[in-house]
Amino acid sequence: MNTRYLKILQLTGLPAILLLFFMSSHAQNKTFKLTPDGDTINIIRNDGLRYGKWVIHVDEIRGEPGYEEEGIFDKDKKEGIWRQYNLNGDLTGVENYRFGGKDGIQQYYTYLGDLIREESWKGYNPDAPYDTIPVYGAGNGEVIDQKIVKAVQYSVKHGEWKYYEPGSGRLIKTEKFDRGFPIKDGSPLVAQTVTPEKAKKPDKTPEMLDWEKKNKGKKKALRDGRTNL
Secondary structure: OOHHHHHHHHHHOOOHHHHHHHHHHOOOEEEEEEOOOOOEEEEEEOOOOEEEEEEEEEOOEOOEOOEEEEEEEEOOEEEEEEEEEEOOOOEEEEEEEEOOEEOEEEEEEOOOOOEEEEEEEEEEOOOOOEEEEEEEOOOOOOEEEEEEEEOOOEEEEOEEEEEEOOOOOOEEEEEEEEOOEEEEOOEEOOOOOOOOOOOOOOOOOHHHHHHHHHOOOOOOOOOOOHHHO
C-alpha cells in the first residue's frame, strides 16, 4: 500500500474499507491536502492542473503584508468567488473570477470591515476563438465600427470604480472605464483608431492625359519630365 495512504490511515483512524474508497476517489490526484475536518483541498491532478477548492497562503515579504486567499480552481483557472484575508483572519477582499480573470464587482475592506474600494472588471473567454472589440472615431469617442480579433485570456477595467472613506463610508471618488479605457465627459479617452484613408492622387494635367493616350500599350515609353509628364 502507498506509504502516503498508510500515513493517512494512521492519522485518521479510518477503517481499511473506507481508506480503499478514499484511495480510489483520489487516484486521479497527483497531490492534495486534507483539512482538520477531512475536506480535500489544494488538488493537483495528474495532468498538473489545479482543481477544486484551494487555500493559498502568502507570507509577508519585503514589507508587503502577507495574506491568504480561498476559492475554486477549474482547470488551473480561478472561477467564481474568491475571498482574501489578512494573516489575522480578517476579510480584506471579495473577488469574482471568470475564465481565470477578474469579472464583475470586486470589493476591498479595511481590517475593521469598512468598504474602501469597489472595482468593476470585464473578463474575456480564452477558449472562444474570436472576440469583438469596438473601433472609436477621433475626438468624440463614438463607436463607429466593430473589429474581430483573436481572443486571449485577459481582464480589463470596465464600468464604475468607487472609493470610500474608511469609517464614515462616504463616497469620495469615482472613476469610469469602457473596456480598459478611462471615460471622461462621457467618452472613452482613446487614441485615433480609425484606419486613415489612402492619400488622394493629384489630378492629371491635359498634357499627362495626352501622353498616356499616345503611349498606351508601349512598355518602354518613359516620361521625360517636360510639361509635367
